[in-house]
Amino acid sequence: MAEREQRTGDPELDRVMAEFRANSTELADVMGAVGEVTGHAATPDDKIKIRVSASGQLAALHIDPRAMRMGSRELADTIVDLSRRAAEDAARRLVEVTRPYLGEGDRKVT
Template identity: 35%
Template sequence: MTEGDLARAVAAVNEIVGKASDPDRTVTVEVNVGGGLRSVRIGPHAMRYGAKYLAETVLKTAQKATARANEQAHELYASVLGAKGDRLADQLGLTYDPALTADEPRRGRGREPVAYNDDDEGYPESWLR
């Protein structure tokens, strides 16, 4: 590893964007590494569930997007620094919950099915009367 390799890795990390959508694809969030919001898109159908549900959905989706971005940063630093790359990313505060990225396709294997509970508290069964 050279100083130039590390400089290129740092520059590349600044270009990483984590993106996630809720299961219904009504909320989509993009973040920088570390979780800085770049954009939040809310579809018109998301409004039907109410403010509390929408706020929780945005926060959960942002957490997932941040985990994806931070995971990519870990991988990039590890590719340049080896095992020290993970430690560096952790020291920079780029931690993440691997469970939040578990549904992502990984190199060498296909996408695994994602199971989620759509009976969360606050999720109306129907607005129809």
């Protein structure tokens, strides 16, 4: 069922309400896009691959059996490095998704 636009009879209040509805829809769209953002990183040979959520939480880890030939310290260091790189990738993608909705002053990312 389609939502009927309600009018108050006050043109200014109607304008503000219409703007609020448009902004609410836009915010819902942005939140949906943000929820789909993931970051990825992999070793050059793709033996280890990591995917993280927009918040940097580990979502997937693939370790090819051939990567198990690495020493435990090297394997651990590689996984930590890939996790960091995947989180940076997610942050970069998150900025790309949200950039159109940020004000001019909010565009600088350090």
